[in-house]
Amino acid sequence: xxxxxxxxxxxxxxxxxxxxxxxLLQSALNFDIQLHMLDPDPAAPCAKIAHSFTCGSLxxxxxxxxxxxxxxxxxxxxxxxxxDALAVLEAxxxxxxxxxxxxxxxxxxxxxxxxxxxxxxxxxxxxxxENKAELQHVPFPFVQKLRTGGxxxxxxxxxxxxxxxxxxxxxxxxxxxxxPFEKELSVIVARRTxxxxxxxxxxxxxxxxxxxxxxFLFSPAILIPEIEAEAQRxxxxxxxxxxxxGLLAVEFFLTTDGTLLINEIAPRPxxxxxxxxxxxxxxxxxxxxxxxxxxxxxxxxxxxxxxMLNLTGEKGFEGPVIYEGLExxxxxxxxxxxxxxxxxxxAFRKMGHLTITGPDLQTVRxxxxxxxxxxxxxx
Amino acid sequence: xxxxxxxxxxxxxxxxxxxxxxxLLQSALNFDIQLHMLDPDPAAPCAKIAHSFTCGSLxxxxxxxxxxxxxxxxxxxxxxxxxDALAVLEAxxxxxxxxxxxxxxxxxxxxxxxxxxxxxxxxxxxxxxENKAELQHVPFPFVQKLRTGGxxxxxxxxxxxxxxxxxxxxxxxxxxxxxPFEKELSVIVARRTxxxxxxxxxxxxxxxxxxxxxxFLFSPAILIPEIEAEAQRxxxxxxxxxxxxGLLAVEFFLTTDGTLLINEIAPRPxxxxxxxxxxxxxxxxxxxxxxxxxxxxxxxxxxxxxxMLNLTGEKGFEGPVIYEGLExxxxxxxxxxxxxxxxxxxAFRKMGHLTITGPDLQTVRxxxxxxxxxxxxxx
Numbered sequence: 001x002x003x004x005x006x007x008x009x010x011x012x013x014x015x016x017x018x019x020x021x022x023x024l025l026q027s028a029l030n031f032d033i034q035l036h037m038l039d040p041d042p043a044a045p046c047a048k049i050a051h052s053f054t055c056g057s058l059x060x061x062x063x064x065x066x067x068x069x070x071x072x073x074x075x076x077x078x079x080x081x082x083x084d085a086l087a088v089l090e091a092x093x094x095x096x097x098x099x100x101x102x103x104x105x106x107x108x109x110x111x112x113x114x115x116x117x118x119x120x121x122x123x124x125x126x127x128x129x130e131n132k133a134e135l136q137h138v139p140f141p142f143v144q145k146l147r148t149g150g151x152x153x154x155x156x157x158x159x160x161x162x163x164x165x166x167x168x169x170x171x172x173x174x175x176x177x178x179x180p181f182e183k184e185l186s187v188i189v190a191r192r193t194x195x196x197x198x199x200x201x202x203x204x205x206x207x208x209x210x211x212x213x214x215x216f217l218f219s220p221a222i223l224i225p226e227i228e229a230e231a232q233r234x235x236x237x238x239x240x241x242x243x244x245x246g247l248l249a250v251e252f253f254l255t256t257d258g259t260l261l262i263n264e265i266a267p268r269p270x271x272x273x274x275x276x277x278x279x280x281x282x283x284x285x286x287x288x289x290x291x292x293x294x295x296x297x298x299x300x301x302x303x304x305x306x307x308m309l310n311l312t313g314e315k316g317f318e319g320p321v322i323y324e325g326l327e328x329x330x331x332x333x334x335x336x337x338x339x340x341x342x343x344x345x346x347a348f349r350k351m352g353h354l355t356i357t358g359p360d361l362q363t364v365r366x367x368x369x370x371x372x373x374x375x376x377x378x379x
Numbered sequence: 380x381x382x383x384x385x386x387x388x389x390x391x392x393x394x395x396x397x398x399x400x401x402x403l404l405q406s407a408l409n410f411d412i413q414l415h416m417l418d419p420d421p422a423a424p425c426a427k428i429a430h431s432f433t434c435g436s437l438x439x440x441x442x443x444x445x446x447x448x449x450x451x452x453x454x455x456x457x458x459x460x461x462x463d464a465l466a467v468l469e470a471x472x473x474x475x476x477x478x479x480x481x482x483x484x485x486x487x488x489x490x491x492x493x494x495x496x497x498x499x500x501x502x503x504x505x506x507x508x509e510n511k512a513e514l515q516h517v518p519f520p521f522v523q524k525l526r527t528g529g530x531x532x533x534x535x536x537x538x539x540x541x542x543x544x545x546x547x548x549x550x551x552x553x554x555x556x557x558x559p560f561e562k563e564l565s566v567i568v569a570r571r572t573x574x575x576x577x578x579x580x581x582x583x584x585x586x587x588x589x590x591x592x593x594x595f596l597f598s599p600a601i602l603i604p605e606i607e608a609e610a611q612r613x614x615x616x617x618x619x620x621x622x623x624x625g626l627l628a629v630e631f632f633l634t635t636d637g638t639l640l641i642n643e644i645a646p647r648p649x650x651x652x653x654x655x656x657x658x659x660x661x662x663x664x665x666x667x668x669x670x671x672x673x674x675x676x677x678x679x680x681x682x683x684x685x686x687m688l689n690l691t692g693e694k695g696f697e698g699p700v701i702y703e704g705l706e707x708x709x710x711x712x713x714x715x716x717x718x719x720x721x722x723x724x725x726a727f728r729k730m731g732h733l734t735i736t737g738p739d740l741q742t743v744r745x746x747x748x749x750x751x752x753x754x755x756x757x758x
Contacts, residue, residue, distance in 0.1 A: 003706065006706075008700060008701075008702065008718065009722070022408060025408075025428075026405045026408055029401060029404075029405055029428065029720065030715070030716050030717050030718060031716055031718060032718035032719070032720050032731070034427075048413075048430050049404075049408065049428055049430070051427050051428070281712070281713060281736065282715075286715075290709070295706055295709050296706065296709050296710035298709075298712075298714075299712045299713065303682055303683050303736075304682050321387060322387075323387065327382065327385075327674055327675065330669070330674050330675050330677075331675035333660070333677075333678045334660060334678065335677075336409070336661075336665075337409050337410055338409050339387065339409060339410060339411035340411070341408065341411050343387075343388070352411070357660065357682075
């Protein structure tokens with residue numbers, strides 16, 4: 001049977017042209033496919049290197065419809081896109097992976113939560129509210145998440161006091177109990193049209209509490225085998241129940257009593273899989289391409305221990321970026337740069353990441369700590 | 380001290396925009412540098428993806444001079460370029476790595492041979508001739524190599540008989556005895572401006588005799604430690620004696636009596652280093668960038684056994700390329716595609732390569748043989 005999705009010179013449209021698109025492009029070149037990208041920012045990381053670059057809104061129906069109509073396949077590097085247009089394109093025969101119905105479920109955190117409940121998938125207890133006024137009687141502390149539009153730690157906040165309540169988002173939201181967790185874990189899982197599924201080993205994430213962003217990740221995660229297996233099982237269950245084709249990042253809380261709860265999912269390559277470029281047989285970006293191109297999924301085994309350090313803009317600096325200490329960091333064995341090509345930095349902006357590899361996790365942790373002490377993203 | 384070669388948004392000019400440039404570009408994106416490329420072919424593998432692409436002759440003085448004058452740094456992915464223009468640019472303060480004097484020595488195989496002789500570096504005995512007529516009294520069999528302009532196995536032929544002599548090149552050439560060798564080996568070595576040197580583990584190459592092209596390479600090479608060490612020593616000696624900054628591929632014959640002779644060198648990323656993308660801590664492309672950008676060189680350790688299979692155009696096919704069997708090959712664990720984005724194939728044209736990785740060399744050899752039996756590049 002002829003592959004409907006892959007051929008040399010397949011025209012792939014990508015909604016979004018940021019760093020995820022950039023790393024996807026690096027991988028796509030190996031398959032001799034064209035990535036055409038749509039992004040609202042004329043200086044997006046993919047603007048100069050995509051096969052073609054269209055500057056336009058990802059939320060605008062007409063823009064997305066027009067962008068997609070001459071493509072063989074559409075995918076996303078961000079979930080907040082116009083899914084009505086994608087559904088029309090899908091109905092016209094364009095392959096859209098992840099499918100619009102998957103994007104609809106995931107990009108609304110309320111629907112995402114209801115999906116977990118409906119399928120018996122463990123997640124933190126929650127309530128849905130329409131606006132700030134409805135939050136008056138929720139007991140403190142709680143986590144408020146905007147149902148739509150949040151990204152990179154924005155759109156999520158902890159409300160601890162009456163005073164915090166003044167700063168609460170006045171929009172449809174999910175409210176959750178604050179979960180006392182021991183670790184944050186993540187599993188990246190891929191699924192092909194024929195149902196083949198492969199997932200990457202569990203990683204452990206360490207967050208920057210101020211920015212609510214992943215700061216470090218470590219792989220392998222230090223877990224008892226039962227937890228590793230259960231995280232894999234749940235990640236595979238979610239992608240199956242979503243009936244999704246593509247790559248899905250599944251983020252977990254491991255609670256202090258040893259329970260796994262799904263925190264959030266993202267239907268695309270994800271920050272918690274960046275180390276796979278160097279640490280695994282196949283990177284998350286190549287696996288995403290294999291899944292959506294209907295090609296055999298690759299093994300996901302860890303070939304070397306890895307850490308990832310996000311390079312985010314230092315607070316108090318805004319302007320043309322300087323990676324202070326980069327040269328010193330590159331002198332440490334196993335340090336791999338990934339700068340995203342963004343010209344200007346600002347507080348907590350994701351500007352790049354470093355992967356740090358080594359023969360074992362202890363070595364990698366030591367190198368990562370050393371790297372962290374050397375490097376600052378300033379202006 | 381400020382790094383003269385590297386800064387975010389450094390403008391790097393690359394002479395040549397073929398597959399080596401394409402893989403260099405994939406790596407360069409990680410450093411947030413711009414690669415501007417010059418190539419005579421408007422459909423070159425880098426044409427659509429370089430930061431900018433200039434279509435023009437690499438041998439034309441004015442073209443190279445104009446291309447280079449607004450760049451911070453110039454490098455090459457092919458050695459047959461106008462070095463007079465590069466020397467002028469170097470004198471004007473543009474960083475040119477490898478340096479023009481190195482290119483001059485290497486791209487003329489006669490000067491290359493004289494360089495070995497002058498520095499006591501072992502190589503096959505040779506004579507230099509100006510034209511075909513001068514070859515009348517050379518005893519058969521011998522190898523004739525054009526002094527300049529050969530590439531990818533072209534410009535080299537074995538003359539075994541009086542009849543072959545009719546087909547000899549009528550141009551300045553190097554003539555060598557046919558060396559009875561056991562293995563062909565290669566070492567990739569990098570050198571930075573401050574003299575720091577790092578070399579990759581020795582690899583073993585298997586040639587396609589008809590096309591005189593590398594067909595397979597295997598890493599690690601199966602060698603006694605003394606030969607591994609001697610190959611490393613010679614590769615490092617050559618780059619030092621050349622006083623070269625950049626990446627150098629050093630190809631050896633291991634003769635049946637256990638002697639290493641240098642066959643040829645190439646001052647750039649090389650076919651015999653493609654497996655480093657997946658098999659080593661750092662790829663040859665990243666190492667080339669680190670060397671020319673005056674950044675610390677990376678470790679070169681092998682992290683997993685690797686083979687490389689060149690995907691060359693099947694004889695008898697010419698036209699729009701089809702990678703027959705690619706999907707089946709990708710189902711084999713550890714197979715990594717690298718298609719170069721060339722639209723049309725012809726006999727023996729290098730269209731891509733596959734890297735095959737695995738836990739040990741035996742597994743990798745078996746997988747590589749299986750892949751070879753599955754895939755054909757046809758039209």
